[in-house]
Amino acid sequence: MARRTFPVLISLYFLAHAGFTHADSAPTWMQLSIPERTALTPIAYDWDQLPTDQRLKLLKVVKEFAKLTPTQQQIFYARLKPWTQMTPAQRDAARDNFKKLQELPKSEQSQIKRLWSQTAGSDPANPGGGQ
């Protein structure tokens, strides 16, 4: 009976392993679709070196790229590479602070954005800053 059980268990292990690996794998640059490559052009040379988790998140983000206005697409292009170069902790902090800012009244949001633009300099992708 053990002779029958062992192959079944081995097959099950490889099946599960293949399933989990597939769920955790991200496509290489060559495997991306044309619209995905278009959206990710600024990080074309870095894509294959990015962590799997980061690539999977970016693939969800770029699904929205086509819906952006040309101006927003330009800003997206300018910010994409610096965004991928931030540490995961910095990206998480940015997301948390972004959500916190959204919870404030509009007047306070504008005040903070103006304050940051004045003290920290201008964003090369958006010289208008918080305006």
Place this chain on the structure above:
Amino acid sequence: MTKEDEFAHRLITALDSSVRDMDAATLQRLGALRRQAVASQHSLTHGHQILSLLQRHSLVSVLLALFILISGYWFVQSGQPAYSPETDILLLTGDLPPNAYADKTFSKWLDARSPF
């Protein structure tokens, strides 16, 4: 009776007479050690019983392995916070660059004004 049998008989007799000569404390200690050894052997037998049960019932083994795999996968997945691409899109196209939101000074201003 062979030579080996004769030797064994003499050995048993000698050991039995030695046991009779032992004091009560030593006998008690030996008895306790024996009970301990038998008890550990008994628990080993229980382990073997589970293994032999799994070997005999392949379906039980497969279901058990499947249950362990699914539980492990569920445990790993449930530990990860939900990801929202909308926030990232807004960060990458909004008024301020993402590094502004990650800035410590920015966090301080935010915490000073946040109602929470």
